[in-house]
Amino acid sequence: MKKIKITVSAAALILLCQFVFAQSQNNELKQHTKQLSDERSTIRKKQREKEELMLKERVFKRELNNLNTAIKDAERKLEQLSRDIKNAEKHLSTASAEYNKSYEKQTGWSRAMLDEMDYYNKMTFLVSYEDDPVEYKIRRAALQYKKDNFDKEAKAVNLSTAEMNKWETAKKKLLALRAEENKTANERKKLISEKNNLLKSTANKRILVEEEIRTHNESAKALQSLINKLSEAEKKKQQAEAQSAAANDKKQVKPAAAPAAKTQRKKSLPWPVEGKVVLKFGKSKHPELDTYLISNGIKIKASDFSQVKSSDYGTVIFTGEFRSYGKVVIIDHRNSSFTVYGQLDQILVKEDQRVSRGTVLGKLGKGEDSVLYFEVRQNNNPDDPLLWLEKKTVNN
Numbered sequence: 001m002k003k004i005k006i007t008v009s010a011a012a013l014i015l016l017c018q019f020v021f022a023q024s025q026n027n028e029l030k031q032h033t034k035q036l037s038d039e040r041s042t043i044r045k046k047q048r049e050k051e052e053l054m055l056k057e058r059v060f061k062r063e064l065n066n067l068n069t070a071i072k073d074a075e076r077k078l079e080q081l082s083r084d085i086k087n088a089e090k091h092l093s094t095a096s097a098e099y100n101k102s103y104e105k106q107t108g109w110s111r112a113m114l115d116e117m118d119y120y121n122k123m124t125f126l127v128s129y130e131d132d133p134v135e136y137k138i139r140r141a142a143l144q145y146k147k148d149n150f151d152k153e154a155k156a157v158n159l160s161t162a163e164m165n166k167w168e169t170a171k172k173k174l175l176a177l178r179a180e181e182n183k184t185a186n187e188r189k190k191l192i193s194e195k196n197n198l199l200k201s202t203a204n205k206r207i208l209v210e211e212e213i214r215t216h217n218e219s220a221k222a223l224q225s226l227i228n229k230l231s232e233a234e235k236k237k238q239q240a241e242a243q244s245a246a247a248n249d250k251k252q253v254k255p256a257a258a259p260a261a262k263t264q265r266k267k268s269l270p271w272p273v274e275g276k277v278v279l280k281f282g283k284s285k286h287p288e289l290d291t292y293l294i295s296n297g298i299k300i301k302a303s304d305f306s307q308v309k310s311s312d313y314g315t316v317i318f319t320g321e322f323r324s325y326g327k328v329v330i331i332d333h334r335n336s337s338f339t340v341y342g343q344l345d346q347i348l349v350k351e352d353q354r355v356s357r358g359t360v361l362g363k364l365g366k367g368e369d370s371v372l373y374f375e376v377r378q379n380n381n382p383d384d385p386l387l388w389l390e391k392k393t394v395n396n
Contacts, residue, residue, distance in 0.1 A: 057202040064195050067188050074185045081178045088174055092167035099160035106153035113146040219323035226318065226330075269311040269388045270357060272341060273364070273372050275302030281384040296382035297340065297375030304366040308341055310359040311389070319347050325373055329361045336380060342373035 120139050279299035310331060317338075318330040325342035329349060332338055345365035349355060364370045376385045 053202045057199060060195050060199045060202070064192060064199065067192050067195070071185055071188050071192070074181050074188070078178060078181050078185070081174055081181065085171060085174045085178065088167050088171040092164060092171060095160050095163035095167055099157060099164055102153050102156035102160055106150060106157050109146055109150035109153055113143065113150050116143045116146050215324065219325065222323065226322070266388050267391055269390065270309070271300075271389050272311050272339075272361075272374050273300055273302045273306050273308050275300040275306070275372070277301075277386070278371065281382075281386065297342075297373055298385050299343075300372045300374060302364055302370050302372060304364070304370050305345075306364045306370060306372075307360050308344060308362050308364060308372055310355045310357060310361055311339055313356050314339070314354070316349050316351050316353045316355060316361075319349060319351055327362070331355060331361075336378065338377040338380075340373070340375035340377070342375070343369070343371055345369055 116139075120143060277298050278301045279293075279295055281295060281298050283294050285293075308329075312331075312333050314331040314333040316329060317332045318328065320328065322328040322342070325340075327342070327344040327347050329341045329344065329347060330338060331341075341361055343364075344362040346363040348360055348362050355361070364372060374385050376383045376388050
């Protein structure tokens with residue numbers, strides 16, 4: 001009897017040690033989960049920041065292209081204005097020369113006319129033009145000739161003055177236009193300098209995005225590793241329970257095993273959430289970047305606060321934050337078959353909980369947070385979820 005008590009005490013001590021070890025593992029998992037939650041929050045924040053910078057980079061490039069085109073147009077206009085100014089200066093110079101020439105002639109004819117009038121008046125006192133009508137006619141003809149030439153040169157002066165004013169005005173307008181074009185061109189060059197500086201500040205965007213893609217791929221590998229570990233732990237747990245039951249020779253009523261997920265059940269699983277597939281399985285081109293992403297699952301855009309439901313029977317083996325996947329639920333469907341539900345806003349199940357088809361696992365958020373990441377794995381390898389989900393509800 002005493003030996004039996006000692007054996008029972010030893011067994012209890014072993015169970016206690018196992019419980020303490022399990023608690024230690026659980027605390028370690030919580031610690032890692034907290035670290036993953038912080039990392040995920042930082043990644044999401046940086047990812048949004050990078051996307052905004054990438055969009056700005058595209059805008060800057062477009063604006064720079066427009067500015068460079070505008071500057072080339074302005075340079076052509078400035079060249080034409082310079083030619084027009086030279087032409088105006090040439091005409092102004094010609095008009096000025098004509099003015100000086102006509103003015104000089106007008107001045108000469110004016111003096112000659114005044115001299116002739118003075119001579120005519122003097123002769124009036126000395127000679128009677130009535131006695132000598134021929135002299136009178138000569139004097140009158142001479143005076144008229146000089147007056148006609150004076151009027152002719154005066155008209156030429158007026159025409160050349162008008163021509164000078166015309167080209168002087170044209171020159172002023174052209175100079176003003178050139179000054180305005182130069183001012184605009186300088187402003188555009190200043191804008192180009194500013195845009196180039198802004199573009200340089202976002203030039204590392206592609207490197208950051210590639211780093212994000214690398215991190216995402218690492219997260220996928222880490223997730224697979226986690227599933228492997230959890231699966232192995234579940235098998236060991238089941239083996240330990242079986243050995244314990246056999247050792248104690250106890251009959252236990254086991255719950256009905258969940259139906260195994262088989263390849264024959266493709267195209268038969270209900271969708272975890274109703275919505276539109278916005279990211280397909282495998283390799284796809286990024287909508288904004290000239291690069292490709294590799295996704296091990298699909299993303300489904302659903303209504304705000306949609307419920308996320310289990311696609312099949314199974315046991316919840318993981319709940320919590322996991323890198324860039326956010327809040328995640330992983331279900332073991334036996335026979336090395338798993339489904340992953342990521343980017344949840346709320347988790348409504350617990351680890352080791354058995355679920356059936358349609359069991360509510362959690363909820364999505366609002367707006368851009370109402371997107372579910374869904375993954376199907378067979379033998380720990382990702383498979384295209386669209387090969388498993390019912391075809392009638394596909395909306396893409």
